[in-house]
Amino acid sequence: MSRTLDSLPGELLHDIVSHFDQADFTQSLVSLSKAIPRSPVPTYLLFEKIRLTRGEQVFQLYRRLRHAPVDAARVREFSFESWNADADIFVNLMALLPSLTSLKVYIGPSFAPEHLEEIFQRPREQLRFLSMRFRPYVQRATYYQFLKGAYFDSTLLALSSWPEPALPVLSIVQDPLDPSIAPTNFAQPLVFFRLDPLSTLAISPMADDLKHFRLRIPARQIARHLHSALHSLPALGFLDLSTSNVMGHDVAGILGHLKDLQTLVLDGCPIVSQRIDVQLDAGDPFIQWAELGEAMALAGVARATEREKKLRAWTEAYYAQEIATEAASTSKKVRRGRRGLATATISLRAPSPERALQPSRDIPKGRIPKRGQKIRVLPPAPTLCSLATSFPGALDAETYEAVKDEFERGWAIGVARLQAIRHRHLTSWRNGVSRVLHFADKGSEEWDEEDEYGEEGLVGLVEVKEEGAFMLNVAGDGQAQGAARAGYACPLLCLAGPKRDAAHREGCGHQVGWDIYKDDI
Secondary structure, eight states: OOOOGGGSOHHHHHHHHTTSOGGGHHHHHHHHHHHSTTSOOOGGGGGTEEEEOSTHHHHHHHHHHTTOHHHHHHOOEEEEOOSOOOHHHHHHHHHTOTTOSEEEEEEOTTOOHHHHHHHHSSOOTTOOEEEEEEOOOOSSOOOHHHHHTOOTHHHHHHHHTOSSOOOSEEEEEEOOOOTTTSOOSSOOOOSOSOSHHHHHHHTSGGGGGOOEEEEEOTTOOOGGGGTSSTTOSTTOOEEEOTTSOOOHHHHHHHHHHOTTOOEEEETTOOSSOSOHHHHHHTTOTTHHHHHHHHHHHTHHHHHHHHHHHHHHHHHHHHHHHHHHHHHHHHSOOOOOOOOOTTOOSOOOSOOOOOOSOOOOSOSOGGGSOOTTOOEEEOOOOOOOOEEEEBOSSOOOHHHHHHHHHHHHHHHHHHHHHHHHHHHHHHHHHHTTSOEEEEEOOTTSHHHHHHHHHOSOTTTTEEEOOSGGGGSOOOTTOTTOOGGGOTTOOOOEEEOBOSOTTSOOOTTOHHHHHHHHHOSOO
16 A cells, blocks of 8 residues: 555654754645645644845734734744834734844834834843844935934843843944935934943853854944953954944954954954055055054054053052052141131142042952062964954955965964064063962852952952963964964964855855855855
8 A cells, every 4th residue: 555645644744844954944844735635734833934125014913813822832933024014013023022042123213212122121041043134224315313313222131131141143243334224315214312321232241152143234334343341242252233333453453352252253343454555656566464464463462561550550559559558547737727828728739630540449359469570461373263344445366465464474463473572571571570460260269259349459360370371372273382383373264254155265254244144145
């Protein structure tokens, strides 16, 4: 007796359905259910992954799930990819989906900040992937947003208020304004007005486990807001700031503070001069790439120098305060009486500014440096593995190789300088000239102390006790010792830009981003 699809058990049908192409999964499953309507086709899988591409589908789905809480609870991955929608109905639909692990949404001009506030006011504990793409541009001039102050800064604050770290992948993208999208002859609405909420987001509980972050705000200077506060984005390994106003010195700041960052994508960012003709006239067209490579290799040096300056200023202020306190306690009490007639009761001088630095006297005694002690901070070695950006001009194979050579040359110079600095610290440490400390690792006792005291005294620094700590050991090569490390490689450099059909380097940051976010933007 021949068996047909009608007679197959539900378990086998489930296995067959699991092999459907994801691009045509919904249509294939619906067609199968119509072909064998009396068979146990697992149609409930239709609700696990939902992708809407038209605005009217929002209401249709809302109407279907409004009285079907079991089906609504099955939705795990939801993607809305349309710029036209009734935002109020969309908010109501989101309220029906409590079990989302992945959310991708296009936010067009019909959305107001209040809509996203309502969606994210309560933490979504199961959410592991969140992608928001903004395109607020309008076809006719309207200044309602500017007059009302309707900006999406509150969305960042809402995410920052989530109490538990639960979101490893986050994407916040504003599409650049293009004449093909909307007119450019009047002021278009802004997505974010103030950038301070980015600093709040970077140190929020949600950021503790954030590993992949794509943040694109065209032409805005956002880099410093991502690392201005202590312990910002401590687990971040992938960062995409394309189209933003990120310059060369911003790159050094990012690498110096985000210690676990391995992949950096900066398409359309002015990290080098965009005037190729000027560089050609100077006779050395790609020297800026060498300077960039050197600055990136020395990012840890800049961070260590910054910490040393703070430590010296704190130590001076601490002991000056101590001397002033002792002098005040031992001075004689001034007798009361009539003042001399020549004593002025007012002063025409401007009041002297108060001391900006007020050292805390509550930190543990072991974190207070001794007076006159020379202290150095060991600069960390670089961890970046890939830099992906776009070349400001025509790029052919010959140009790429020339840029790559300059970038690697600059990186090698930076690594050599880094090793020389670490070796000088080693010599001073051996001779007892200076005390050397390094930055605390995430999760250590010294790291946790920074949350309470900040960078007061020696808080957040750990004593170097072994000579091996001075040896330059990059990218986890335990056999390497300083510059003797054979084949030390600088980060993989890709200049192909965001288009998939360009000549990308294998395993470059662009490809990493495509794999993470499953899109081509």
